[in-house]
Amino acid sequence: MNIIEIKNLSFSYREDFHALNNVNLTIRKGEWISILGHNGSGKSTLAKLIVGLLKADKGDIYVDGILLTEETVHEIRRKIGIVFQNPDNQFVGVTVEDDIAFGMENLNFERSLMINRIEDFSKKVDMFEYLKKEPHELSGGQKQRVAIAGILAMNTDIIIFDEATSMLDPKGRESIMDYIKKLNEEGKTIISITHDMKEAVNSDRIIILKEGKLLAVGETNTILNDKETLNSSNLELLLPLKLLYKLDEAKIKNEKVKDILWQLSLNK
Amino acid sequence: MAKTTQTVLDAHANRPKTALRNILVIVVLVVLISWSSAILDFSGINDQGIRIVKGILYALVDPNRDWLFTLESYGIPYLMFETVSMAFLGTIAGAVLAIPFAFFASRNITGNWGSYGGSILVTMIRTFPVLILGLMFIKVAGPGPFAGVLTISVSSIGMITKLYIESIEDIDKGILDALDATGATTIQKIRYGIIPQLSANFISVAIYRFEINVKNATILGLVGAGGIGFTLIAAMGAYRWSDAAACLWGIVVVVLLVEFFSTKLRHKLITGE
Numbered sequence A: 001m002n003i004i005e006i007k008n009l010s011f012s013y014r015e016d017f018h019a020l021n022n023v024n025l026t027i028r029k030g031e032w033i034s035i036l037g038h039n040g041s042g043k044s045t046l047a048k049l050i051v052g053l054l055k056a057d058k059g060d061i062y063v064d065g066i067l068l069t070e071e072t073v074h075e076i077r078r079k080i081g082i083v084f085q086n087p088d089n090q091f092v093g094v095t096v097e098d099d100i101a102f103g104m105e106n107l108n109f110e111r112s113l114m115i116n117r118i119e120d121f122s123k124k125v126d127m128f129e130y131l132k133k134e135p136h137e138l139s140g141g142q143k144q145r146v147a148i149a150g151i152l153a154m155n156t157d158i159i160i161f162d163e164a165t166s167m168l169d170p171k172g173r174e175s176i177m178d179y180i181k182k183l184n185e186e187g188k189t190i191i192s193i194t195h196d197m198k199e200a201v202n203s204d205r206i207i208i209l210k211e212g213k214l215l216a217v218g219e220t221n222t223i224l225n226d227k228e229t230l231n232s233s234n235l236e237l238l239l240p241l242k243l244l245y246k247l248d249e250a251k252i253k254n255e256k257v258k259d260i261l262w263q264l265s266l267n268k
Numbered sequence B: 001m002a003k004t005t006q007t008v009l010d011a012h013a014n015r016p017k018t019a020l021r022n023i024l025v026i027v028v029l030v031v032l033i034s035w036s037s038a039i040l041d042f043s044g045i046n047d048q049g050i051r052i053v054k055g056i057l058y059a060l061v062d063p064n065r066d067w068l069f070t071l072e073s074y075g076i077p078y079l080m081f082e083t084v085s086m087a088f089l090g091t092i093a094g095a096v097l098a099i100p101f102a103f104f105a106s107r108n109i110t111g112n113w114g115s116y117g118g119s120i121l122v123t124m125i126r127t128f129p130v131l132i133l134g135l136m137f138i139k140v141a142g143p144g145p146f147a148g149v150l151t152i153s154v155s156s157i158g159m160i161t162k163l164y165i166e167s168i169e170d171i172d173k174g175i176l177d178a179l180d181a182t183g184a185t186t187i188q189k190i191r192y193g194i195i196p197q198l199s200a201n202f203i204s205v206a207i208y209r210f211e212i213n214v215k216n217a218t219i220l221g222l223v224g225a226g227g228i229g230f231t232l233i234a235a236m237g238a239y240r241w242s243d244a245a246a247c248l249w250g251i252v253v254v255v256l257l258v259e260f261f262s263t264k265l266r267h268k269l270i271t272g273e
């Protein structure tokens, strides 16, 4: 079943320049899909259009069968949570627990339920011991985890991560990627946006954006094997993938080596 | 790696070759200087002038102690308190009045036209020297500290607005998006997204302007708009040097104190330590 359908979507910030140009796309319920693209390819624009932070010039977006309009935007935002790039921009509470509660307050949760959920979801992102802490006492990765807990507490079906790891150190990145994987396994639909191919290889499908246009959509394996598309996307290729392509070009057919490189490409 | 530093020699080698322009500038300057000195009447420094300077210098060592250390309403502490109060009230009024102007004139709030209109308004306010504004407000409110407060508040709006605009145009829109996405109301967006980003900067701007206003308030008395300036000019006019010196000491001490604390406070506000 498709949880998001995007039809002929276009958007411009300025008259003479399309940030997104006629994008068609469907996202299935429960899948983990990566939106991969160079800086400025329109990834964030797409995410903001999906949650109604920007208004499309042309085209339609359906979320869970509902057409996104000014009337339905609030209903749709209850189905989609979004974690942004900058951890500091998302921390509005005085303390961690305050911040996790923020989104729930707007959804009129009961107080006792809120307290339970703060406990549950802070535990889920391993921030339970930090509930009373203030933002300046936390690392960037911890703040992102708090943002995730806040969104989990709002119980949305879909979570978008817009380069949520890009301002973190390697350790912070890894932990966020682990949570993404876990959340997907528990049934959330995940849209993870990145320019780093390494973060896309474990998702079910990959979308590649280039200069506002959809360059490719497909199963992760298919996309990673599509040398022409990847080369034309201007993305930084993973080293093992580069080696694999080179072996191919040199017509070297050692299956064992190829398999090792393939596994390495997939982070395994 | 790109070369990022340059030596003095490099700079000299790359200096703009503008000999002709320099000669022109010098010629223009010479013409202007000779023209203005022909118009101004330099009567030189006469004996009277030297006596006055001597009088003030001696008096600075021996100011009127009765005035310096009394809490009566003719004393320096009271007059400086009045002066600082004028600056304080005027700054607060100006800092508040500047808020709507600043939002109106910020490019990211009202776009190019609003910002253009706003900056014309601000520039118009800024063109009036504070003493001229003072003279105008004395006509409105009569002589005294109230006219001073009005003068200070209006004369502050220009600069404060200009500095506010810089903070507003620097607002990070990311946090507003994040709030929007969690379903925040407009009030919450202002409360959590805008005020926290602006408050420290706004307060810091106001404190900085207060520093300037204390100095302005000391001279507003010259035109009768309250504060210590009136007493100072009266004492000088009557050749009461030790009284004038007491006023000067009051001004120096208070201005230095205000500057010291204002710098400390602003540093704390911006760095948070």
Ligand SMILES: Nc1ncnc2c1ncn2[C@@H]1O[C@H](COP(=O)(O)OP(=O)(O)O)[C@@H](O)[C@H]1O
Residues within 6 Å of the ligand: A013, A014, A019, A037, A038, A039, A040, A041, A042, A043, A044, A045, A046
């Ligand atoms: N607020 C904005 N105003 C004008 N242009 C913008 C704005 N945000 C993004 N753009 C432009 O739109 C294009 C797509 O940007 P974005 O969606 O942020 O890319 P990505 O997230 O893939 O890096 C870029 O060329 C960018 O410069």
Ligand SMILES: [Mg+2]
Residues within 6 Å of the ligand: A043, A044, A045, A162, A163
């Ligand atoms: Mg982006």
